[in-house]
Amino acid sequence: MTLLIETPRDIPPVDEVMRDEKLEDALQTHGHAMVLRAVRNTLADVREALLMKSDATTTSAHYCCMNDLVRKVIVQLELWSKPLIQYVINATGAILHSNLGRAPLAASAAEAAYNAGRRYTTLEYNLEEGARGERTAAVEVLLKRLTAVESALAVNNNAAAVLLILATLARGREVVVSRGELVEIGGSFRIPEIMEESGATLREVGTTNKTHPDDYLRAIGDKTAAILKVNRSNFRMEGFTEEVALDTLATIAHQNGLPLIYDLGSGCLSRTLHDRIFEEPFVPDATASGADIICFSGDKLLGGPQSGIIVGRRCYIEAMRRHPLLRAFRCDKMTLAALETTLFLYLNPSRAHKEIPLLAMALADEDVLEKRVSSFINALNEADVPASMYSESSIIGCGSAPGCKLATPVVAIDPTLAPNPSTPDELLRELRTGEPLVIARAGNDRALFDLRTVFPEEEDALLQRLLRILA
Known part of the structure; x- marks a missing residue:
């Protein structure tokens, strides 16, 4: 009993x-x-x-x-x-989703990180000499080939890259920067606050909407250590605006014996992607324009792991390599393994466009997307789930190319008319529980599913999840 x-x-x-x-x-x-x-x-x-x-x-x-x-x-x-960091299907249409881990890695890069994590590696070992080697040597070689620079370095994110550059070159001195470029990045972190932590003093010039060459020239003095340009990658300024071109700024810096630092931000290494989202600078173009030091993110338009990449003149980067902060900012072995593999893919652009998810999604053919969406809708309709095709826009995300809208057909479901009815918000809430977890969005009284950011091999799992809920 x-x-x-x-x-x-x-x-x-x-x-x-x-x-x-x-x-x-x-x-x-x-x-x-x-x-x-x-x-x-x-x-x-x-x-x-x-x-x-x-x-x-x-x-x-x-x-x-x-x-x-x-x-x-x-x-x-x-x-x-149950882990708090869980796998999700991203059906939002934001290719770089800040809250969903930014860029998914290429399969080969993920495998490299996995192998580096579970086994010993030559992370800091020189096989030829049988002695200690340089931690980021493999990444440096690839970056020099891809960007035509003298030297390169990788740290754990781009904010760390900016901090390391300024701490090395400008601690206790002034850095001249346009007021229109003092941006706020994700998580309420502001570029000026990060820069001040380096010990450098910001010398703001120009106005919010206009900065002229003379503004920089008047600000340069005995205390000036460098000129800094920051790419406004997470917003656009239109109308009555003016900024100094990078090559002009390089001339001003070099005529005054100063280095030009360029915080490029997102870091595009694909010419094809650059041509499609022209707002974002192409890294090799920036190096050719005379910038002495360029830094950018590894997990944005590059499509690799979280990292901050610094490329430029050897004399400046060697000084950074000796700075004590580098130890605090260095990448771990899994990050470097994934980054090396991602950069290696860029040596063959056609392969990179197929294997790096960011590039494959951003450059996806609209006709192919339309066929995928049509097939998905037909499967839903066969189960009496009302779905149709809507014309929407995908975005790059993570503050990259904010003005770029990628025309995209999406699956639009009216769950109120399904065999097991619910509202769009209720459907989206239920998809955020159970397995697989699905993150999508609502619009026009419909639940919208953007297959651009859904891997083809995930489509059946997404379909079956929707049918279990609605059919």
């Missing part, structure tokens, strides 16, 4: 629950301490529920037995064991 737990006095002691044979597998999987914590939490929850009973009419709602307790313990353990 199963004893019902009707009052706090009926709650079994912790050790009795721990001895229940149905928890043997849980103890093997999760360990004694974690199971003990789950048991204590469960008993505390049951005790609180029983104490909250206000009258006899609600008593039956709080009945439970030992089997119920054990089930609650197991559910609690499963919840605690």
Whole structure:
């Protein structure tokens, strides 16, 4: 006979629950301490529920037995064991989604990171000399080939790159920068605040909308260490505006014996992608325009892992290599392995366009997308789920090419007319639970699914998830 737990006095002691044979597998999987914590939490929850009973009419709602307790313990353990960082299907149409991990890696880059993480590597070992090697040597070689520069360095993100550059070249001195380029990046971090942490003093010139060559010339003095240009990659300025061209700025800097630093931001290494989203600078063009030091992100338009890349003149980068901050900002072995593999793909542009997800998605043929969407819609309609094709726009995302809209056909579902009806918001909320997790968006009273950012091999899983909910 199963004893019902009707009052706090009926709650079994912790050790009795721990001895229940149905928890043997849980103890093997999760360990004694974690199971003990789950048991204590469960008993505390049951005790609180029983104490909250206000009258006899609600008593039956709080009945439970030992089997119920054990089930609650197991559910609690499963919840605690589920990773908070989980795989999702991105159907939003934002190729670089800040909240979903930015650029997905090429399969070969992910494999390189995996192998580097689980085995020993030649991270800092020179095979030819049998001695200690340079940590970022492999990445440097590829960056020099791809950008035609003297030297290169990789750190853990572009903000770190900016900080390292300024701390090395301008600590205690002034850096001249246009007011119109003092931008705020993600997470409320502002470029001026990051720069001030370097110990450099910002000398702002010009106005928000207009900066002229004379503004820079008047600001240069004995305390000036460098001129800085920041690419406004996360917003556009239109109308009554003017800025100094990069080559003109390089001439001003060099005539005054100063280095020109260019915080390029997103870091496009594909000429084809640059031609499509012309707002973003092409890195080799920037190096050819006379900038002495250029820095950009590895996980934006490059399509690699999170990293900050610095390219430019050897004398400046060698000074950075000796700076104590480099140790704090250096990349780990998995990041460098993934970055090296990603850069290697760029040596063959046609291969890069196929294998690097960012490039494959951004350069996807609209006719091919339309066929994928049509096939997906037909499968939904066959199950009486009302779906149609809408003309929408995908975006690059992560503050890259904010004015670039990629014309995209999307799957538009009216869930209110489905066999199992719901509102668009309810459907999207349900898709954010269960497996696979799906992140999409709503618009025009429909749930919208942009297949540009859905990998082809994910389409069936997305379709089956929608059918389970709606059909």
